[in-house]
């Protein structure tokens with residue numbers, strides 16, 4: 067086997083992944099800012115880097131791979147949400163992290179080795195900013211600390227632009243306290259009503275970029291193997307991370323390989339909160355699209371290509387997964403994944419090629435190989451298959467269930483609890499779960515579905 071090759075945004079070529087420290091592969095991926103449900107675009111890097119994480123664990127052993135994905139839990143968008151809702155920040159961030167875990171678990175994403183919260187690493191950020199000031203790479207002005215981009219000759223290398231081009235092309239915030247318009251904030255003052263920590267520069271809070279540099283350094287060291295995130299973060303976020311980390315720890319190289327996933331688009335534009343053209347992962351799950359289907363749709367396009375979400379893609383993925391789940395029922399997985407699947411994944415994470423290889427295994431009847439290989443990609447896991455076992459409900463039975471749910475609601479309104487309870491018991495006997503929610507009751511047929519138990523109730 068040839069080992070993993072990955073496209074490195076920094077060098078603009080495909081390179082072999084050779085661990086910096088044998089037996090200790092390290093990956094950092096920028097995680098979410100936690101103030102709202104993740105939209106489907108936010109899930110793309112999760113699935114992409116989870117698939118890479120699984121491949122690395124397979125090749126190097128689970129104990130030899132460290133994957134860090136942070137939570138940005140100090141940010142002006144979070145402050146705005148707290149001001150708007152009157153809720154405590156910690157309550158908002160805790161709730162959002164809970165949602166994030168539930169939604170990404172549903173996509174079959176493994177939890178990273180470490181999920182640091184930025185607020186737990188403020189000390190490391192302050193120390194790093196201090197080092198940058200001492201080294202002549204940052205300066206204090208009007209309670210702010212700014213990074214001096216002209217002090218780092220490598221600035222712009224990751225995104226392939228010169229500082230002067232960036233100034234011309236980017237919307238940079240001009241502020242009187244900046245020496246250069248490209249200089250960016252490491253630390254900013256906090257008014258009394260905003261979260262703040264004591265620092266040598268007064269009570270304040272960190273800028274977004276220093277959060278990732280400090281957490282990556284604390285958990286992974288001066289140099290590590292892979293840094294990932296969406297291509298929308300390449301500039302300025304990742305360019306700034308490189309500048310901060312390489313200037314504070316010049317003995318290290320920070321990230322060796324930079325990997326960027328392309329965007330999930332809606333009508334040709336990036337799905338994003340600011341454009342308002344988004345739907346959440348939870349929306350799809352609530353509509354009955356299984357997490358495994360969402361994962362398969364992502365895997366069917368190479369991470370380096372833009373893609374969109376369509377109903378047709380979801381239906382196609384669902385049909386394939388249903389067929390494969392039928393084929394592997396009761397089968398033990400082969401001891402190892404098929405070489406063709408591994409080769410495709412090692413080739414710059416060619417997930418579309420790997421899925422094509424899965425199709426060939428299915429056609430050739432190698433179901434044990436299909437199962438082992440699919441599981442390497444986070445598909446056909448037993449825990450994710452409940453949806454595929456759910457029986458198909460004929461339209462007239464579905465209509466009967468809807469009528470009975472309405473009848474139960476009516477019985478409750480009439481305080482006819484005997485009738486309401488009889489209907490509840492009948493649903494249970496028929497293997498239909500009914501969940502009451504804010505938008506009314508939702509129902510689902512379970513594997514023990516037996517519509518005959520509903521006869522004579524309507």
Ligand SMILES: Nc1ncnc2c1ncn2[C@@H]1O[C@H](COP(=O)(O)OP(=O)(O)OP(=O)(O)O)[C@@H](O)[C@H]1O
Nearest residue numbers: 098099107108110111295296329330336337338339
């Ligand atoms: N449309 C998209 N397609 C793919 N990845 C995306 C998309 N939008 C955001 N991401 C990625 O999601 C991850 C989490 O980002 P974050 O929580 O900062 O959201 P965001 O970029 O602020 O989203 P938005 O732009 O909608 O506000 C990042 O790696 C980012 O690159």
Ligand SMILES: [Zn+2]
Nearest residue numbers: 096097278303
């Ligand atoms: Zn980051």
